[in-house]
Amino acid sequence: MRRGMPGWRRLKGLIRKEYYQIIRDPSSIAIAFVLPAVLLFIFGYGVSLDAKNVPLALVVEQPSPATASLIGDFQDSQWFEPKHFNDIHTAQEALRHREVMGILWLRSSFTRELFSGGPAPIGLFLNGVDGNTARIVAGYVQGVWGKWLVRYAQSQGRELTMPVDVQQRIWFNPEVRSTNFLVPGLIAVIMTLIGALLTSMVVAREWERGTMEALLVTPVRLREILLGKLIPYFVLGMGGQILSVAMAVWLFEVPLRGSLWVLMGVSALFLLAALGMGLLISTVAHNQFVAGQLAIFTTFLPAFILSGFIFDIGSMPGWVQTITHVIAARYFVQVLQSVFLAGDVWPVILVNSVALVIMTAVFMGLVRLRSRKRLE
Amino acid sequence: MFRRIWALVVKEFLALLKDKTSRMTLIIPPLFQLLIFSYAASFDLNQVNYAVFNQDPGIASRELLGYFKGSPAFKLTATLDHLGQVAPAVNEQKVLMVLHIPQDFTRNMLEGRSGQLQVIIDGRNSNTAMVLLGYINTIVTTFSTQWSQDHGWASPPAELKVRTWFNPNLESRWFIVPGIVGLLTLVVALVVTALSVAREREAGTFDQLLVTPLHPAEILIGKALPGIIIGLAEGSLIVFLTVNLFGVPMLGGLGALYLGMGLFIVSAVGLGLMISSIAVTQQQALLGAFLFLVPAVILSGFATPIANMPVLVQKLTLLNPLRYFLVIVRSVFLEGAEMSLLMPLYWPMAVIGVVTMIIAGWLFRNRLY
Numbered sequence A: 001m002r003r004g005m006p007g008w009r010r011l012k013g014l015i016r017k018e019y020y021q022i023i024r025d026p027s028s029i030a031i032a033f034v035l036p037a038v039l040l041f042i043f044g045y046g047v048s049l050d051a052k053n054v055p056l057a058l059v060v061e062q063p064s065p066a067t068a069s070l071i072g073d074f075q076d077s078q079w080f081e082p083k084h085f086n087d088i089h090t091a092q093e094a095l096r097h098r099e100v101m102g103i104l105w106l107r108s109s110f111t112r113e114l115f116s117g118g119p120a121p122i123g124l125f126l127n128g129v130d131g132n133t134a135r136i137v138a139g140y141v142q143g144v145w146g147k148w149l150v151r152y153a154q155s156q157g158r159e160l161t162m163p164v165d166v167q168q169r170i171w172f173n174p175e176v177r178s179t180n181f182l183v184p185g186l187i188a189v190i191m192t193l194i195g196a197l198l199t200s201m202v203v204a205r206e207w208e209r210g211t212m213e214a215l216l217v218t219p220v221r222l223r224e225i226l227l228g229k230l231i232p233y234f235v236l237g238m239g240g241q242i243l244s245v246a247m248a249v250w251l252f253e254v255p256l257r258g259s260l261w262v263l264m265g266v267s268a269l270f271l272l273a274a275l276g277m278g279l280l281i282s283t284v285a286h287n288q289f290v291a292g293q294l295a296i297f298t299t300f301l302p303a304f305i306l307s308g309f310i311f312d313i314g315s316m317p318g319w320v321q322t323i324t325h326v327i328a329a330r331y332f333v334q335v336l337q338s339v340f341l342a343g344d345v346w347p348v349i350l351v352n353s354v355a356l357v358i359m360t361a362v363f364m365g366l367v368r369l370r371s372r373k374r375l376e
Numbered sequence B: 001m002f003r004r005i006w007a008l009v010v011k012e013f014l015a016l017l018k019d020k021t022s023r024m025t026l027i028i029p030p031l032f033q034l035l036i037f038s039y040a041a042s043f044d045l046n047q048v049n050y051a052v053f054n055q056d057p058g059i060a061s062r063e064l065l066g067y068f069k070g071s072p073a074f075k076l077t078a079t080l081d082h083l084g085q086v087a088p089a090v091n092e093q094k095v096l097m098v099l100h101i102p103q104d105f106t107r108n109m110l111e112g113r114s115g116q117l118q119v120i121i122d123g124r125n126s127n128t129a130m131v132l133l134g135y136i137n138t139i140v141t142t143f144s145t146q147w148s149q150d151h152g153w154a155s156p157p158a159e160l161k162v163r164t165w166f167n168p169n170l171e172s173r174w175f176i177v178p179g180i181v182g183l184l185t186l187v188v189a190l191v192v193t194a195l196s197v198a199r200e201r202e203a204g205t206f207d208q209l210l211v212t213p214l215h216p217a218e219i220l221i222g223k224a225l226p227g228i229i230i231g232l233a234e235g236s237l238i239v240f241l242t243v244n245l246f247g248v249p250m251l252g253g254l255g256a257l258y259l260g261m262g263l264f265i266v267s268a269v270g271l272g273l274m275i276s277s278i279a280v281t282q283q284q285a286l287l288g289a290f291l292f293l294v295p296a297v298i299l300s301g302f303a304t305p306i307a308n309m310p311v312l313v314q315k316l317t318l319l320n321p322l323r324y325f326l327v328i329v330r331s332v333f334l335e336g337a338e339m340s341l342l343m344p345l346y347w348p349m350a351v352i353g354v355v356t357m358i359i360a361g362w363l364f365r366n367r368l369y
Helices: A007-024 A027-046 A065-076 A088-096 A110-115 A131-155 A178-200 A202-209 A211-216 A222-251 A260-284 A288-298 A300-306 A318-324 A328-342 A346-375 B002-017 B020-040 B059-070 B083-091 B105-110 B126-150 B172-193 B196-203 B205-210 B216-244 B254-278 B282-298 B311-319 B321-335 B340-366
Strands: A054-060 A080-085 A102-106 A120-127 A164-171 B048-054 B074-079 B097-101 B115-122 B158-165
Touching: A007 A027, A007 A222, A027 A178, A027 A222, A027 B282, A027 B311, A054 A065, A054 A088, A054 A131, A065 A080, A065 A102, A065 A110, A065 A131, A080 A088, A088 A102, A088 A120, A102 A131, A110 A120, A120 A131, A131 B126, A131 B158, A131 B172, A164 B126, A178 A202, A178 A222, A178 A260, A178 A288, A178 A300, A178 A328, A178 B126, A178 B282, A202 A211, A202 A222, A202 A260, A202 A288, A211 A222, A222 A260, A222 A346, A260 A288, A260 A328, A260 A346, A288 A300, A288 B020, A288 B172, A288 B196, A288 B282, A300 A318, A300 A328, A300 B020, A300 B172, A300 B282, A318 B020, A328 A346, B002 B020, B002 B216, B020 B172, B020 B216, B048 B059, B048 B083, B059 B074, B059 B097, B059 B105, B059 B115, B059 B126, B083 B097, B083 B115, B105 B115, B115 B126, B172 B216, B172 B254, B172 B282, B172 B321, B196 B205, B196 B216, B196 B254, B196 B282, B205 B216, B205 B340, B216 B254, B216 B340, B254 B282, B254 B321, B254 B340, B282 B321, B321 B340
Parallel strands: A054 A080, A054 A102, A120 B158, A164 B115, B048 B074, B048 B097
Antiparallel strands: A102 A120, B097 B115
């Protein structure tokens, strides 16, 4: 079947038109480059799960050399910012007003019980509203206290051995730096936004302005229209991805242990899925207004919460785990965290890449189906 | 004047609700997301797949492993025979951790020395690794205490007794679910307002609106009210479900919560209208909405504590209304905070609301294309 022009020339024309549209409204370029730069900057510097300088109230009812050495250890620790209180009531008031995160309470009987062989109780009160932070702080306190205990026993001429000595090896991120896992995950969230933002408006805009009907009466085929939309935004999105990876490696010093080519290849697959989702939003919505609303609802929060970027998917209830399978960012997060921190782990890369290809195919298929229906 | 504003409010509601897709967009996603996110968002681990590489035939290792087996958070998925199997199991994410017990574990412990337990953890998600390490230490401490008693080891001269206020089991769900109330309320307020002025600008109807007898302040109120009403309605529904479906305790009063929610929605609507009136096209408005929404969520203390941020970023969060609202929601829910205690959190939101509304109203007239 021959028409006036070969397909690739029509496609070239469409791409050129899209290119002019991108150049003339700078918001597309801003989406591809300003959005990732701003967000990575804020995130990379702003977000950390490593608690430091935790305000901790210290209440010592009867000072003695033993309490002084314990308190000294807390003052020297980089985790705590100790605040001294004279009695437990004012300290509890401070805990209630969120001035301190916890209270370490050494009662007046502490020294006496310690000398009589103990065990002398040390009270630790924590504000548990943020359960995760409370658990981390409890761990820090236990660490400082455990070290003091061994030293104290030694000073008394006793050897304190614990039955089990836990030797922890945390692979891929031995210093447990949360930036190393937050930044790769964040790239997945940002790329979801970029993909959906770039394309969610473009088809809806053509329908809203009536130019879609105009396009459809030309010899251009639907496939060419969709490709003409995809290619320019794909190029733009990959530019954003390269910028994000460069910032991750050079600005935030996240190690890149896998190969750059694998990373870029999977990024391209993911970007296609994200752009496909944007096109689907654009096709389902009748106008830009609804497309924009759908984009806000369906992109950021699902990618943030359900991708495993910050919350462990394995610990979600089964039915929620099933739902996470329709979030493209989920597959990308796994690949990013592996390629950045662990290297090219092929079983992880292949399974997730296949999933991304399937998602892209489903999105594109739905877009074609919905677009054809609109014509009737 | 009231009739003029009323007419505008009716028109705005029609614009939002007459289209079926738009109506669905406003109602379905927030409710579904509340349901899904509330179950999904938790730092607690309850299914840790682990493998055991046990070289010790003795009794101590068997007892220790029994403690892990008995813990509901752990699930034994593989038993390894040699060291070479450890790396692939962790690399390919088949297991999150491997417990390695060397040959001399029981012998050492029977002779009064420490037995070595080697724990290998996948650190790709370092927070999960930290939480997991805490779980492991708890189990090992329980085992050690029991072993010390059974075998007559000296007990430590002091012991730490931890008591946690407001959330005794340290369930992070109690912390996260009230946070989701704030997140979804913000998203709803933004969805309603962020595109509304930009759409009229793009269609040219905003110029028509400006030449009517309506004062910019009246246009502002007419544009803001639907967002506030829808935001309050959906916010109430979300709070209702949080208490009745997820069983998060609501210790404080509704008054303290609603004063906070009202001020928060006003400030979110103000920000949405400001973004909308800066933008010339709807695509720009959408970009603006995301450039506000994403940092607002990330820097709110929803998932990562504000106290861990650098001082400069902490100062920046003072401009973020969600930051204040999250503290209010959590305090009212979990701590039963009184209105008077929350005063320092109410007024910044009011200031943000008033300032952004004034800027939006000024931009109506002074940004013409």
